[in-house]
Amino acid sequence: MIASVGEIASARDLALRSPPLVRGYAVFGGVLRSALEFPELRPVAATDAPDWTLRVATAAPPSTGLTLLGRRQLGRESYALWRTTDGLRLEYSHAGACDISQNGALLDFYIHSDALLELVRAIVLGPALALALESSGFLCLHGSAVAIGPRAVGFLGPKHHGKSTLAAALTAAGARLIGDDLLAVAPGPPAKVRPGAASVRLWEDTAGALALDRMCGTLIPGVKATATDFADCALAQSETMLAALYVIQPVPPGTDGRAAWRTPMRRTEATVALAQQAKLADSLVGLRTAGARLASAAAVAAIVPVWTLYAVRDLSRLDDLVKQILIWHQPPHHRTNSETPS
Amino acid sequence: MINPMVLSPASVVVASNEQISCDVADEAVLLSMQSGEYYGLNAVGASIWRLIQQPRAVPALCDALQSEYDIDPSSCASEVLGFLTEMLALGLVEVRS
Numbered sequence: 001m002i003a004s005v006g007e008i009a010s011a012r013d014l015a016l017r018s019p020p021l022v023r024g025y026a027v028f029g030g031v032l033r034s035a036l037e038f039p040e041l042r043p044v045a046a047t048d049a050p051d052w053t054l055r056v057a058t059a060a061p062p063s064t065g066l067t068l069l070g071r072r073q074l075g076r077e078s079y080a081l082w083r084t085t086d087g088l089r090l091e092y093s094h095a096g097a098c099d100i101s102q103n104g105a106l107l108d109f110y111i112h113s114d115a116l117l118e119l120v121r122a123i124v125l126g127p128a129l130a131l132a133l134e135s136s137g138f139l140c141l142h143g144s145a146v147a148i149g150p151r152a153v154g155f156l157g158p159k160h161h162g163k164s165t166l167a168a169a170l171t172a173a174g175a176r177l178i179g180d181d182l183l184a185v186a187p188g189p190p191a192k193v194r195p196g197a198a199s200v201r202l203w204e205d206t207a208g209a210l211a212l213d214r215m216c217g218t219l220i221p222g223v224k225a226t227a228t229d230f231a232d233c234a235l236a237q238s239e240t241m242l243a244a245l246y247v248i249q250p251v252p253p254g255t256d257g258r259a260a261w262r263t264p265m266r267r268t269e270a271t272v273a274l275a276q277q278a279k280l281a282d283s284l285v286g287l288r289t290a291g292a293r294l295a296s297a298a299a300v301a302a303i304v305p306v307w308t309l310y311a312v313r314d315l316s317r318l319d320d321l322v323k324q325i326l327i328w329h330q331p332p333h334h335r336t337n338s339e340t341p342s
Numbered sequence: 343m344i345n346p347m348v349l350s351p352a353s354v355v356v357a358s359n360e361q362i363s364c365d366v367a368d369e370a371v372l373l374s375m376q377s378g379e380y381y382g383l384n385a386v387g388a389s390i391w392r393l394i395q396q397p398r399a400v401p402a403l404c405d406a407l408q409s410e411y412d413i414d415p416s417s418c419a420s421e422v423l424g425f426l427t428e429m430l431a432l433g434l435v436e437v438r439s
Contacts, residue, residue: 267366267367267369268366268369268370268371268382268383268384269382271364271366271371271382272371272380272382275371275373275380276380282373282378283378287362287373287375287378288362288375290373290378291361291362291373291375292362294362294363294364294371294373295364297364298364298365298366298371301366302366302367
């Protein structure tokens with residue numbers, strides 16, 4: 001049964017809570033100690049030795065000692081990355097500024113009073129933690145992933161290419177969700193992906209088309225619906241070895257009836273593709289930093305097959321797409337999560 | 343006086359500082375710091391790229407490639423100049439003299 005956890009909260013609601021409750025959450029193989037509630041994350045004890053600590057304020061951020069590294073404009077919204085005296089600052093015109101300490105362990109989010117907390121949470125679980133993870137040597141990719149049997153399969157691509165839809169549909173078909181939006185890959189060898197936020201953000205039509213109530217207990221309303229509170233058997237809860245990465249290329253329905261097909265990328269092509277699918281855009285982090293990621297992208301492309309996945313853009317063919325991916329990756333005699341005793 | 347940006351068969355060329363590159367097996371990937379574009383080099387392109395990490399005259403470059411690949415001297419010179427012309431236009435190499 002899908003349960004709503006209430007209306008979208010704004011930062012004004014947050015300002016009324018004083019002092020904020022401090023909670024602990026499991027994410028990316030570590031613990032996030034947070035003054036902000038994350039209904040999409042699995043709660044754990046608020047340890048005194050977390051991997052990351054998030055503090056929030058509704059005041060304006062400090063404005064001294066800033067050097068601009070990169071800026072990105074998407075429609076009316078702008079994003080910027082600054083170097084501060086003690087690390088980095090991610091600035092969002094529509095949400096606020098998040099200061100990330102040099103070692104990535106401390107995140108101070110100065111939230112705009114009218115910001116949607118859904119967006120603030122997405123920034124923390126996306127770009128902010130990506131910067132923290134990159135400082136620890138991870139390759140942070142924009143994508144989703146599931147575990148099929150003992151191995152992980154990741155799906156990369158720009159917005160609206162179907163990454164979240166595919167991850168949710170595969171999870172409904174018996175795969176275990178690893179994460180959505182941000183893939184933290186340890187280049188290895190072997191290359192492994194860390195479990196991310198145990199939630200998937202979906203557009204309303206997609207959420208309606210999937211049997212979400214079979215796999216998750218909570219649907220958080222928002223600009224996109226966030227499906228969360230997945231059954232434990234539907235989640236990959238530990239680091240998983242990567243079997244393949246797919247760069248999704250949506251295509252119109254063809255005449256041969258196939259829902260999907262794939263072509264392997266050469267290593268050079270795969271390296272470029274992974275570098276281009278980094279969670280933090282080159283224009284945001286600056287080209288010198290982006291270039292430094294090339295080595296991680298090349299290391300992953302050297303040991304993980306990277307494919308172009310041509311997927312027919314048609315919700316009514318989603319089941320066929322899922323079946324095709326399971327045929328490619330499901331080991332023989334694999335027990336799906338729906339077959340696993342609870 | 344010779345324009346230093348004009349490429350000739352006798353030029354000395356070197357990889358530009360305005361790029362970041364990475365070896366990928368026997369090939370290479372480059373990111374141009376001017377355009378933000380990524381470029382892939384095949385094995386021969388990657389060999390040239392490695393050779394021009396230090397300033398090198400085009401004839402010396404061709405000699406080195408001929409010892410590595412089975413290619414006749416006139417084709418080698420012509421293809422190397424074509425490759426360097428393209429790289430020059432992309433800002434990935436500089437002509438020193």
